[in-house]
Amino acid sequence: MNVRKIIGWNLRKLRAEQGLSQERLALAAEIDRSYVGRIERGSENVTIDTLDALAIVLGVPAAALLVEPAKGERQPMPLSSGRKPKQA
Template identity: 85%
Template sequence: MNVRKIIGWNLRKLRVEQGLSQERLALAAEIDRSYVGRVERGSENVTIDKLEALAMVLGVSASDLLIEPPKGAREPSPLSSGRRPKTR
């Protein structure tokens, strides 16, 4: 697995675990939502500054995004689409 794919895999896994949409993550990191999508797909050559911004929002170190997933690990599932129901 190349480094861009590793970063994308880890980014998506952490984002989904925290229940963040790409849009919410991008907004908090002050970057474009489409950039987050490209990073997750492994098609964007992410800069160190952007990697750090994404890691800070996710509450992890930038190095955590570079850890290769274990062999045979399943790709993270996407969040369900649509809005969450309002809670009172």
């Protein structure tokens, strides 16, 4: 698996575990939502600054985005589509 795919895999996994949409993650990291999608698909060559911004929002060290998934690990499931109701 190449590094871009590893980053995308880990980004999607961490984002989904925290229940964050691509839109909310992008807003908090001050990047474009479509850019987050391209990163998760492994089609973007991400800068260190962008990795750092995403890691800060996710509350993990940037190195966590570079860890290769275990052999046989299932791809992270996407969140259900649609907007979530606002929490009080």
